[in-house]
Amino acid sequence: MDPHAIAAVIRSHGGIVRGRQLLSYGATRSLLARAVDRGVIARVRSGVFATTEAEPLVLAAAAHGGELCCASALRHLGVWVLDDRARLHVWLGSGGRRHPHPECRCIDHRDAGGSAFGVVSLVQALVQVARCLGGEAFFCALESALRQGLLTRADRAEVRARVSARFRWLVDLARADADSGLESLVRLRLHRLGITVRSQVFISAVGVVDFLIGDRLILEIDGRQNHEGPSLRHKDLVRDAEAAALGYETLRFDYALVIHNWPRVERAILARLARGVRTVA
Numbered sequence: 124m125d126p127h128a129i130a131a132v133i134r135s136h137g138g139i140v141r142g143r144q145l146l147s148y149g150a151t152r153s154l155l156a157r158a159v160d161r162g163v164i165a166r167v168r169s170g171v172f173a174t175t176e177a178e179p180l181v182l183a184a185a186a187h188g189g190e191l192c193c194a195s196a197l198r199h200l201g202v203w204v205l206d207d208r209a210r211l212h213v214w215l216g217s218g219g220r221r222h223p224h225p226e227c228r229c230i231d232h233r234d235a236g237g238s239a240f241g242v243v244s245l246v247q248a249l250v251q252v253a254r255c256l257g258g259e260a261f262f263c264a265l266e267s268a269l270r271q272g273l274l275t276r277a278d279r280a281e282v283r284a285r286v287s288a289r290f291r292w293l294v295d296l297a298r299a300d301a302d303s304g305l306e307s308l309v310r311l312r313l314h315r316l317g318i319t320v321r322s323q324v325f326i327s328a329v330g331v332v333d334f335l336i337g338d339r340l341i342l343e344i345d346g347r348q349n350h351e352g353p354s355l356r357h358k359d360l361v362r363d364a365e366a367a368a369l370g371y372e373t374l375r376f377d378y379a380l381v382i383h384n385w386p387r388v389e390r391a392i393l394a395r396l397a398r399g400v401r402t403v404a
Contacts, residue, residue, distance in 0.1 A: 124148070124149045124150050124151075124154055125154075126154070126157060126158035126161055126163035126164065127163060129145060129150050129154065129155065129158050129163070129164060129172075130158065130163050130164050130174055130175075132145060132148050132150075133145070133164060133172060133173065133174050134174050137240065137241050138173055138174045138176070138177040138178075138181070138240075138241075139167060139171065139172070139173040139174075139177055139181065139182070139185045139240035139241065140171070140172060140173075140240070141170055141171055141172075142155060142170045142171065142172060143170070145172065155172060158172075159172070162175065163175070165177070165182070167182055167185045167186050168185075168186050168222055168224070171185055171186075171240075173185065178199070180195060180199060180211065181199075181240070181241060181242060183211055183224075183229075184211060184213045184229075184240070185240045186222065186224045187211070187213045187215075187221060187222055187223075187224060187227065187229045188213065188215050188219055188220055188221045188222045188238075189213045189214045189215040189216065189219050189232075189238040189239075189240070190213065190214045190238045190239060190240060190241050190242060190243050191211075191212070191213065191214075191241070191242045191243065192212050192213060192214035192232050192242075192243040192247065192248055192251055193212035193214075193230070193232055193248055193251040193252050193255050193256075194206045194212050194248075194252055194255070194256060194260070194264075195211050195212040195213075196212070196242050196243050196245075196247075196248040196251075197245075197248050197249070197252065197264050197268075199242055200242070200245055200248070200268075200273070201271065201273075202245070202248075202264050202267045202268050202271070202273070203263055203264065203267035203303065203304030203307075204252070204260065204263070204264055204267075204304070205256070205259055205260040205263045205264070205304060205308060205382075206256055206260055210228050210229065210230050211228070211229045211230065212229070212230045212232060212251070212255070213229045213230070213231060213232065214232045214233075214234070214238045214243055214247075214251070215231055215232065215233055215238055216233065216235075216236050216237045216238035217233055217234070217235050217236060217237070218237075219233070219237070219238050230255070232251055232255070234247075234250075234251065234254070245268060245273055245274065245278070246274075246278050246281050246282055246285070248264075249261065249264055249265055249268065249282050249286075250282060250285045250286055252264050253286045253287065253290045254286075254287070258289075258290055258293055259308060259311060259312075261286070261290055261293060262293045262296070262297060262307060262308075262311050263304040263305075263307040263308050263311075264304070265282070265293065265294065265297045266297050266298065266299070266301045266304070266307040267301070267303075267304050267307070269297060269298065269299040270299050270300070270301055270302075272299075279294065282294060283295075293311075296311070296314065298322070300322050300323050301322065302323060302333065303344070303346050305344050305346050305378060305381055305382075306322065306333055306334075306344050308381060309333075309334070309342070309344050309376075309381060309388075310322060310334070312385065312389070313334075313392070316389070316393070318336065318392070318396070319336070320334040320335065320336050320342065321334065321335045321336075322334055326341075326366065326369070326371070328365050328368075328369065329362055329365050329366045329369070329371070330362060332366075332373075336396070339370060339371050339372060340371070340372055340374070340395065340396075341366055341371050341372065341373040341374070342373075342374050342375075342376070342392070343359070343362075343363075343373060343374070343375040343376070344375075344376055344377075344381060345359070345375060345376065345377045345378065346378055359375065363375070372395070374391060374392065374395060376388050376391075
């Protein structure tokens with residue numbers, strides 16, 4: 124069995140396998156060592172091997188002893204996550220052993236089942252986020268997944284059945300029209316304040332606005348990446364001017380305000396609503 128044949132076996136099993144599984148295919152320890160020395164495969168840790176093209180975060184989770192999970196898995200899948208801690212979440216299964224490694228700051232997950240290597244399912248990652256990071260992070264991730272069409276109706280029902288009862292109302296509230304996780308967060312927080320908003324509303328000469336309260340109050344949420352630079356700032360000001368000419372008022376908040384200074388955002392919205400706002404008849 125040559126090194127490239129060993130790599131092919133590993134690839135056919137998802138890119139990361141235990142050495143004992145390779146031995147069952149006819150590899151020997153000396154052949155594995157030779158394949159590693161030649162750079163055809165990589166040794167993740169003692170007794171675990173991977174193809175050289177395996178994802179770095181998946182490799183890091185395997186080095187720790189399990190599968191990429193929770194917020195880390197969601198990011199890997201392209202889902203928006205409300206978590207700036209940038210720590211690796213690893214599912215070890217109910218009885219898995221952790222393997223500390225250099226600069227290890229991993230967050231262990233030990234929910235039921237037996238982990239392997241790779242990435243947990245989207246449903247499992249969402250359930251883990253609810254337990255680990257709480258309702259807001261769960262809601263934002265769920266709406267992001269719905270927006271991208273990553274969840275089937277059956278998946279959504281499974282998520283609802285598996286999360287704690289205190290999170291099930293969030294599954295019922297979730298929609299697929301949020302343009303970003305930040306918008307999901309704002310809608311959820313306004314809902315808790317008893318404020319009803321319409322999302323992604325088209326206004327002639329203005330375009331699609333993030334939220335509309337009543338008939339005339341626009342809320343715009345400027346994401347951290349999508350509203351940088353003077354040209355985009357100018358475009359926003361033009362939109363606000365057009366809206367004002369039509370009789371609308373715009374309140375605009377950026378990522379830093381929503382994430383790090385929500386009380387100020389809340390005070391601004393509540394103060395404006397206290398002065399009255401036209402509502403749909």
